[in-house]
Amino acid sequence: MLSLEPASLITSAIIPAILSIVLFILLINFTILLINLCTFTRLRATQEGATETVEPLVSVLIPARNEAANIEACVRSLLAQQYSQIEIIVLNDQSSDQTATIVGRLITELPAQPTTSLRLIEGKPLPPGWIGKKLCLLSTGPTGKGSIHPLY
Numbered sequence: 001m002l003s004l005e006p007a008s009l010i011t012s013a014i015i016p017a018i019l020s021i022v023l024f025i026l027l028i029n030f031t032i033l034l035i036n037l038c039t040f041t042r043l044r045a046t047q048e049g050a051t052e053t054v055e056p057l058v059s060v061l062i063p064a065r066n067e068a069a070n071i072e073a074c075v076r077s078l079l080a081q082q083y084s085q086i087e088i089i090v091l092n093d094q095s096s097d098q099t100a101t102i103v104g105r106l107i108t109e110l111p112a113q114p115t116t117s118l119r120l121i122e123g124k125p126l127p128p129g130w131i132g133k134k135l136c137l138l139s140t141g142p143t144g145k146g147s148i149h150p151l152y
Helices: 005-037 072-081 099-109 132-144
Strands: 058-064 086-092 115-124
Touching: 058 072, 072 099, 086 099, 099 115, 099 132
Parallel strands: 058 086, 086 115
Antiparallel strands: none
8 A cells, every 4th residue: 555644745845835935926026016106106186177287288290182081080080089188280281182171171060179279271382302291390390389299
């Protein structure tokens, strides 16, 4: 008959060792959690009626030339953003389609919101040697009121 005593000796020595390793790992994780809770900055709750915003105004510049098929979806997706401090500037780069008409319709449909604006600027003919997007930045960049100007 086989004796089970050596197996029980091994298991009786291994189980406490495994438990002590698991407890040590849990202790390290708990220590890291406490350090994170004490050192990380927390988001400030906004107060009702507060007029000052922490978010910077973002001016989104969109050069559009013959984009009637896409401009409405593009502008509507930007208007649907969760970020509240946004202004959208569309440069109609001498489109021969309904791009400017569609943006004009979107401007009239946009409810009056103090934090979101949509503007349409008519582009000028390209000077010799210029590329359209560079001229768009030159034309729309200074008109943006925001501190951040992404180009779409």
